[in-house]
Amino acid sequence: MILKAPEKNIRRYGKAEGTGYQSPEVWSKVTGKAVYGIDLNLPGMLYGKILRSPYPHARIKKVDTTAAEALPGVRAVLTGAKLESKPFGIAVEDELPLAVDRVRYIGDEVAAVAAVDLQTAVQAIKAIKVEYEELPAVCDPAEALQEGAPQLHDNFPGNVAWQRELVRGSPGDAFTGADLVVEENFTVPAIHQAYLEPISCVAVDDPYTGITLHTALQSPDAVRKIVAGVLNYPLSKVHVSGPVMGGGFGGRVYGNLKVYILSALLAIKSGSPVKIQLTREEEFTAGRPMIAAAIQMKMTVRRDGTILGREADIITDNGAYSAQAPWVSKTVSERNDSVYRIPSIKTRVRLAYTNKIPTGQYRAYGNQAANFATESLIDMAAKKLGLDPLEMRLKNCVREGDITVHGLQIGKCGLDECLKAAAKEIGWDQKKEGRGYGLSVAIHANGSLVFDKNFRGASALARLELDGRITIFTGEQDYGQGTHAAFAQIAARTLDVSPAQVTVESKETKTAPFSTGALAMRQTTIGGKAIQLAAEDLREKIFKTAAELAGAPVTMENGVMCSISGQELALAEVAYYNHSATSGLSMTGEGKFVPEESDYDESGYGNISIAYSYAAHAVEVELDKTTGALTVHRLVAAHDSGRIINHLTARGQIYGGVAQGIGMSCLEGYLFDEGRVANASLAEYKIPTALDLPEIVPIFIEIEDPAGPYGSKGLGEIVMVPVLGAVANAAADAAGVRVTGLPLSAEIIYQAISGWECEQ
Amino acid sequence: MSYLIASSLEEALTSLRDGSGKARAVAGATDLYLQEMPYGLVDLSFLKETTVIEEKEGLMSLGAAVTHALAASSPLVLSRARALAEGCAAIGSPQIRNIGTIGGNVINAAPAADAAVALVGLGAKAELVDINRETRTEAVENLYWTHNRSLVDSSKEIMVRFLIKPCLAGEGSAFTRFAARRALALPMVNAAARVKLEKGFVKEVRLVAAPARPAPTRLLKTEELVIGRPVNGETISMVEKAVAEEIEVRGSLLRCSARYRQHLVGVLVASALKTAATRAGTSGKAGD
Incomplete structure (x- = not known):
């Protein structure tokens, strides 16, 4: 092999901060070359289709698959009665791969088929005869919690999937003789993540390697653990191989487990690869949208604007099965308490089973629902006390060194600066006539040990390739947020090379380190730190080997090493030297980032994350009072996510997250007609x-936080949180009355202006 | 299945006759993909008769296969039939507007089709020819059978063009709509107005709103009230009230409540009238 040293005049890209580095991955997407799940087509592949319940609640009396099995081209038919499965779940074990004796929502999986083409699979589904006996259904979560309501699960009496009551400080005292108590009921509908590419999976069962799920996931390792459990396969025999992901937004953390499990079961039964591709309608009727929430909240405030306490009674709508709804309900019930200095809180949250679509998580994990309630109350209090909403927020917002009511330790914190910057940019002191203005603030964790107190961190490998390039192996996923670009920059900065010399591999669970994945805004902070450590480890090894090769200590700049005697060495030379010396081993750096243990206790008190990100948004709106139509003219998003690694992708996160926040504020939401979407x-x-x-x-607001790599923190989820409160406050400012149910549609606003009785 | 791109009106009519009811004339066909495909399709998009936009002998002629994008940007439509340009600009997305046609918008017979509402507001008439070569001319609002069903049988009859009296000096037209989203959203209400002013007073007027009945609905009683009045604040308030009383609309879970729609319909018709009157006034003064 002829070795050639890399170009000596490499531009100094290596610095993490301030760059607009574009990962080459972008080009495969914009030129249409990227392979998404929907594009996959393997030799001999069958098409799977799922038969779903047409009733919100019914007993299955009989399933007859004879006609379906007799259809030419049908290779496998599955029913719940023939599968011997134990219940499985993410937070609560309440699901079966296919319903056995009962269906609990319109869309519940009853049978599955695999056939040589999609048309035959659809025919086969239609040929399955199911006898149902309809049962009384309950679709309203508050009704579901009442005595005498139809019961969904025998082992969850009272339709309570999960609940929590919590008192911290002395809320009783806080509310006694208070200067002011503000109180309101807020509602937020179920929200779909609306990723552009519907979920699909091609499952392959191979006698040697086991099951491979070709599907794009935010947390492939979490999913394969559950799938292995349901299939009763050893964990090392279940792999995920990820095509490019067409959007996730939390909806692909666990994705649609039924799709993965059923495609795997069909592949095992038929002996061929099986693809299940959800339709858009299936996404909306049998996906895992974020829970709807009804939040009854009150806040007590001193005359000078100091918040003394808050109480909340929250009912979240689980739907028929739980997915991540318990965890999301927990975030709804508490995360927002930590953005202000609130000494006392009292909370009750109940997650109710209803005969509707099961629910999961969405970007920001419900923090945005609580933001809508809390930030609305802050403005209501400010108005009653004659205080400036900006001043009231500045008076109460958390600052470095604080320990919040739930035990969160506030480290580096630029919330105060975010507020001031957002208010200044929106023109808080020079408000335009006829426009409404609103503010809102947020805190969001960078990874959370709530999921697993023992598994708090991340690991990564950095490998020096023979050509001098660097490959990073990580389980952290990129589905458009730009994580891989940031990872390449972090590794590049550590190794003093160009990010274009770094490739990030994350899509194969066979080779990637085990990871929690893309959730809880943890990837850049925690995953990125592991990559920094892996790159540091590799750098040490490179120096050691290079010194051996040069016979003298070396220094490195721009990917080129120089010995004290002036001899220049390219990375490729060092790689090849090691390659020969070890007869084929690669030089590999290991990085393991294990955050310190936390004081997080049984009651949920304690520091849940190594760092927190902060944001303040300011909004300018205009209201057409003749129709109630709201126009959001301008939104200023001020963020403290530490030192920004890549401003290009960071701005992209803000544009996208704000767009989704506007959607949730003004437009989106599930509409149900007796359990039917x-x-x-x-x-x-x-x-x-x-x-x-x-x-x-x-x-x-770039305040370096030592917790993350090169002072950086997470941004992906918090971008959406403050939008809701800020838009609601601006709308209330423009309308003169407050709307407390999302979305803020023109009709709802007009009803409020006109004092109509709600007609919902 | 067969697909014929007709090269002449004659060829199109012959193909339809040969299809014996199984072939259907299309232009754009953007909504046809949502339905079951007929056996044969006869595409009218490339005929001279169906794509022309011209003004002759005091009458505007618009081919039925003129696309929404073309109608929305045509200088003639913009200056002489502004409501239609506005209605067409509001439809769907750029992709739909580049393919969908104004004739298709009418024959598809959706109750609140934007181009159709504008055409009825302008008082457009459609010229049709059937497979026996018999022609007829009908007011657009008379082409509706029931909800989403046209009286035009596309397996037997071809809509060739629309005839519209152009808005000249002292005349103006306007279209308004209200939807949950600024694009790709069916309207809660849409409305169109055409008005002729004489010395600042309403001489002639057409007011139309949808969705209420299968066809865009003319508000004849409100029109009568407006005749002879100036279009001022008082008249606008009066129209808002009169429209809400004259027309009965329904509510739906997906769109809005009946009460809110009832309110909107008044606001939108009044707003269309106001804009049309402003244009009429301006065109008069400018000697347009």
């Missing part, structure tokens, strides 16, 4: 178009 299409479930979005102005 009434708006099960992108035509009727309205996400914003470009025309519906305001001018979005990102501001970064």
Whole structure:
């Protein structure tokens, strides 16, 4: 092999901060070359299709698959009665791969088939005869919690999937003789993640390697653990191989477990690869949208604006099965308490089973629902006390060194600066006539040990390739957020090379380190730190080997090493030297980032994360009082996510997250007609178009936080949180009355202005 | 299945006759993909008769296969039939507007089709020819059978063009709509107005709103009230009230409540009238 030293005049890309580095992955997407799940087509592949319940609640009396099995081209038919499965679940074990004796929502999986083509699979599904006996259904979560309501699960009496009551400080004292108590009921509908690519999976069963699920997931390791459990396969015999992901937004953390499990079961039964591709309608009727929440909240405030306490009674709508709804309910019930200095809180949250679509998680994990309630109350209090909403927030917001009511330890914190910057940019002191203005603040954790107190961190491998390039192996996923670009920059900075010399591999669970995955805004902070450590370890090894090769100590700059005697060595030379000396081993750096143990206790008190990100948004709106139509003109998003590694992708996160926040504030939400999803299409479930979005102005308050790699922190989820409160406050400012149910549709606003009785 | 791109009106009519009811004339066909495909399709998009936009002998002629995008940007439509340009600009997305046609918008017979509402507001008439070569001319609002069903049988009859009296000096038209989203959303209400002013007073007027009945609905009683009045604040308030009383609309889970729609319909018709009157006033003064 002829070795050639790399170019000596490499531009100094290595610095993490301030770059607009574009990962080459972007080009495969924009030129249409990227292979998404929907594109996959393996030799001999069959098409799977799922038969779903047409009833919100019914007993299955009989399933007859004879006609379906007799159809030419049908290779496998599955029913619940023939599978011997134990219940499984993410937070609560309440699901079966296929319903056995009962269906609990319109869309519940009853049978599955695999056939040589999609048309035959659809025919086979239609040929399955199911006898149902309809049962009384309950679709309203508050009704579901009442005595005498139809019961969904025998082992969850009272339809309570999960509940929590919590008192911290002395809320009783706080509310006694208070200067002011503000109180309101807020509602947030179920929200779909509306990723562009519906979920699909091609499952392959191989006698040697086991099951491979070709599907794009935010947390492939978490999913394969559950799938291995359901299939009763050893964990090392279940792999995930990820195609490019067409959007996730939390909806692909666990994705649609039924799709993975059923495609695997069909592949095992038929002996061929099986693809299940959800339709858009299935996404809306049998996906895992974020829970709807009804939040009854009150806050007590001293005359000078100091918050003394808050109480909340929250009911979240689980749907028929739990997915991550218990965890999301927990975030709804507490995360927002830590953005202000609130000494006392009292909370009750109940997650109710209803005969509707099961629910999961969405970007920001319900923090945005609580933001809508809390931030609305802050403005209500400020108005009653005659205080400036900006001043009231500045008076109460958390600052470095604080320990919040739930035990969160506030480290580096630029929330105060975010507020001031957002208010200044929106023109808080020079408000325009006829416009409404609103503010809102947020805190969000960078990874949370709530999921697993023992597994708090991340690990990564960094390998020096023979050509001098670097490959990073990580289980942290990129589905458009730009994580891989940031990881390449972190490794590049550590190794003093160009990020273009770094490739990030994360899609194969066979080779990637085990990871929690893309959730809880943990990837850059925790995953990125592991990559930094792996790159540091590799750098040490490179220096050692290079010194051996040069016979003298070396220094490195721009990927080129120089010995004290002046001899220059390219990375490729060092790699090849090691390769020969070890007869083929690669030089590999290991990085393990294990955050310190936390004081997090049984009651949920304690520091749940190594760092927190902060944000303040300011919004300018205009209201047409003749129709109630709200126009959001401008949104300023000021963020403290530490030192920004890549401003290009960071701004992208803000634009996208704000767009989703605007959607949730003004347009989106499930509509149900007795358990049936009434708006099960992108035509009727309205996400914003470009025309519906305001001018979005990102501001970064870059305060380095030592917790993350090169002072950086997470941004992906918090971007959405403050939008809801800020838009609601601006709308209330413009309208003169407050709307407390999302979305803030023109009709709802007009009803409020006109004092109509609600007609919902 | 067969697909014929007709090269002449004659060829199109012959193909339809040969299809014996199984072939259907299309232009754009953007909504046809949502339905069951007929056996044969006869595409009218490339005929001279169906794509022309011209003004002759005091009458505007618009081919039925003129696309929404073309109608929305045509200088002639913009200056002489502004409501239609506005209605067409509001439809769907750029992709739909580049393919969908104004004739298709009428024959598809959706109750609140934006181009159709504008055409009825302008008082457009459609010229049709059937497989026996018999022609007829009908007011657009008379082409509706029931909800989403046209009286035009596309297996036997071809809509060739629309005839519209152009808005000249002292005349103006306007279209308004209200939807949950700024694009790709069916309207809760849409409305169109055409008005002729004489010395600042309403001489002639057409007011139309949808969705209420299968066809865009003319508000004849409100029109009568407006005749002879100036279009001022008082008249606008009066129209808002009169429209809400004259027309009965329904509510739906997906769109909005009946009460809110009843309110909107008044606001939108009044707003269309106001804009049309402003344009009429301006065109008069400018000597347009």
